[in-house]
Amino acid sequence: xxxxxxxxxxxxxxxxxxxxxxxxxxxxxxxxxxxxxxxxxxxxxxxxxxxxxxxxxxxxxxxxxxxxxxxxxxxxxxxxxxxxxxxxxxxxxxxxxxxxxxxxxxxxxxxxxxxxxxxxxxxxxxxxxxxxxxxxxxxxxxxxxxxxxxxxxxxxxxxxxxxxxxxxxxxxxxxxxxxxxxxxxxxxxxxxxxxxxxxxxxxxxxxxxxxxxxxxxxxxxxxxxxxxxxxxxxxxxxxxxxxxxxxxxxxxxxxxxxxxxxxxxxxxxxxxxxxxxxxxxxxxxxxxxxxxxxxxxx
Amino acid sequence: xxxxxxxxxxxxxxxxxxxxxxxxxxxxxxxxxxxxxxxxxxxxxxxxxxxxxxxxxxxxxxxxxxxxxxxxxxxxxxxxxxxxxxxxxxxxxxxxxxxxxxxxxxxxxxxxxxxxxxxxxxxxxxxxxxxxxxxxxxxxxxxxxxxxxxxxxxxxxxxxxxxxxxxxxxxxxxxxxxxxxxxxxxxxxxxxxxxxxxxxxxxxxxxxxxxxxxxxxxxxxxxxxxxxxxxxxxxxxxxxxxxxxxxxxxxxxxxxxxxxxxxxxxxxxxxxxxxxxxxxxxxxxxxxxxxxxxxxxxxxxxxxxxxxxxxxxxxxxx
Numbered sequence: 001x002x003x004x005x006x007x008x009x010x011x012x013x014x015x016x017x018x019x020x021x022x023x024x025x026x027x028x029x030x031x032x033x034x035x036x037x038x039x040x041x042x043x044x045x046x047x048x049x050x051x052x053x054x055x056x057x058x059x060x061x062x063x064x065x066x067x068x069x070x071x072x073x074x075x076x077x078x079x080x081x082x083x084x085x086x087x088x089x090x091x092x093x094x095x096x097x098x099x100x101x102x103x104x105x106x107x108x109x110x111x112x113x114x115x116x117x118x119x120x121x122x123x124x125x126x127x128x129x130x131x132x133x134x135x136x137x138x139x140x141x142x143x144x145x146x147x148x149x150x151x152x153x154x155x156x157x158x159x160x161x162x163x164x165x166x167x168x169x170x171x172x173x174x175x176x177x178x179x180x181x182x183x184x185x186x187x188x189x190x191x192x193x194x195x196x197x198x199x200x201x202x203x204x205x206x207x208x209x210x211x212x213x214x215x216x217x218x219x220x221x222x223x224x225x226x227x228x229x230x231x232x233x234x235x236x237x238x239x240x241x242x243x244x245x246x247x248x249x250x251x252x253x254x255x256x257x258x259x260x261x262x263x264x265x266x267x268x269x270x271x272x273x274x275x276x277x278x279x280x281x282x283x284x285x286x287x288x289x290x291x292x293x294x295x296x297x298x
Numbered sequence: 299x300x301x302x303x304x305x306x307x308x309x310x311x312x313x314x315x316x317x318x319x320x321x322x323x324x325x326x327x328x329x330x331x332x333x334x335x336x337x338x339x340x341x342x343x344x345x346x347x348x349x350x351x352x353x354x355x356x357x358x359x360x361x362x363x364x365x366x367x368x369x370x371x372x373x374x375x376x377x378x379x380x381x382x383x384x385x386x387x388x389x390x391x392x393x394x395x396x397x398x399x400x401x402x403x404x405x406x407x408x409x410x411x412x413x414x415x416x417x418x419x420x421x422x423x424x425x426x427x428x429x430x431x432x433x434x435x436x437x438x439x440x441x442x443x444x445x446x447x448x449x450x451x452x453x454x455x456x457x458x459x460x461x462x463x464x465x466x467x468x469x470x471x472x473x474x475x476x477x478x479x480x481x482x483x484x485x486x487x488x489x490x491x492x493x494x495x496x497x498x499x500x501x502x503x504x505x506x507x508x509x510x511x512x513x514x515x516x517x518x519x520x521x522x523x524x525x526x527x528x529x530x531x532x533x534x535x536x537x538x539x540x541x542x543x544x545x546x547x548x549x550x551x552x553x554x555x556x557x558x559x560x561x562x563x564x565x566x567x568x569x570x571x572x573x574x575x576x577x578x579x580x581x582x583x584x585x586x587x588x589x590x591x592x593x594x595x596x597x598x599x600x601x602x603x604x605x606x607x608x609x610x611x612x613x614x615x616x
Contacts, residue, residue: 006517006519007517007518011413014410014413015414015419017410018411018419018423019423021407021423021427021489025430026426027452028442029429031441031444031445032441035444044449044450046450046455047450048450049452090333094330094333097327097328097330100327103324103328104320104324109331109335112339116342118598119594120346120594121342121344121346121348121349122349122594123574123586124587124590125344125345125347125349126341128345128351129345145341147334148334150338177326178326179326207432207433210554226436228437229436232439232440232443232558262444262447266440269440272434272436273433273437280429281425284425287428288494
């Protein structure tokens, strides 16, 4: 079939729109990258777009020497690893139990879970609960409240129920209990679904900044995103910059007059984005699958 | 053949053990779910009970049960507060703008991507447009404010070079630009990721239909309009119901980040950010909870309404 003139005009429009969209998505990241590698003083003269004009590593040197930023980075890494591993493990165990038809009270348990998907206490009551539990200002406030995800449970459960029955039967005959079957037979077969859910959980933990800001009062315990938010905020409000950095970095900034708060915050942003960019190409096939699993349930 | 297959477990009839016995017989199974249910109870149900605070005068240091009941005082107070009008207007305008533009955008993108015949190009566009979904609003907000900055932001530089403007505009501190920036940024973040579901739905359309249509002389545009779009309507309507239920969630992180400048509070303050400000920053717990409850009640109403409409068209959620 030959395309008509109208079809060709439409295709031209589609291709140019898609190229424009891709460029406008990529440009801000590339611009931030260029600024982070460019000398700060030179950046403020303007005109830096895609490539650094006066190449330097000094912005990154300051970032990597800043104790607060580095400890924030470390806390974020720790939170992401522990938070993801524990949430996936606990939710998997929970879901396996919920996938068993012989589980007594299963219907009631399910109703109890589903209600939480539509109703919640909201910000303030949750905040008060966290305070009463003594979780304020503790690292565990990142981990414990998000151990069980109802949405993830439903996805896990659907997957478990789809596994062939015979597998578990034969494990039972070989003397495996429910726990043994879960860990020796079921979980090793659940690679794709674990990868998908772990990906989304990890992204959540890495990106979460707001709750950390209200639950943690000691700024030395902030994850990197919350620190970054403070730095950017102080840039906007005071235009003096450096508000989120520790004293030695400020001193360093003043000594090296070539570093500006803008170049520093761009370098910090790149550092905070890097882990996601690094794993992104490898996990793309999983998240496409994950979205589909999730929407199937809807 | 029949001997090899594993038989399904049959519930043994006979005398039924009572509930408690049965429970302890499957205690290993119960132990898998009970700790999780306790966590759900603590972190989801206790805060629901905390909603009662909206009808009390809760003060810090006082216990929950000894706080005096005040009925609907906080609700009436909110309805008469000077901020009420602005907050409601912003919430409604922002959420409707987001819905109006943000909802169809991924569908249009999916339809466009589906027309692309060069697979490598399609994959590259997808990879790039999915990316912002995985970034936090802190990062995206930083990128946006760098782009729009007065001193050498790329947008200002571009506009100046094209001589649309004489001097740089401080976009993020001028109220008239805020809604546009907010909605654009949101669409930009989610358009690619949102298209995944629709692309999958499109992939399920029988290719023979297109072939038949093109033999009948339907142009590509007509095929999109008459075949692709109707085929994905069920998916579209389900997502539309969910989106309507979320209408009052005008956004939260994005507004907190992009409206960092208090100068534009008049156009940026929505229910969720208002709750944070009066609750967390000003310690007015009971009042903030009441505002949250108000929002939840209206949201449930909207969701039911959307579902009611959808049920009449045959695509209900429940």
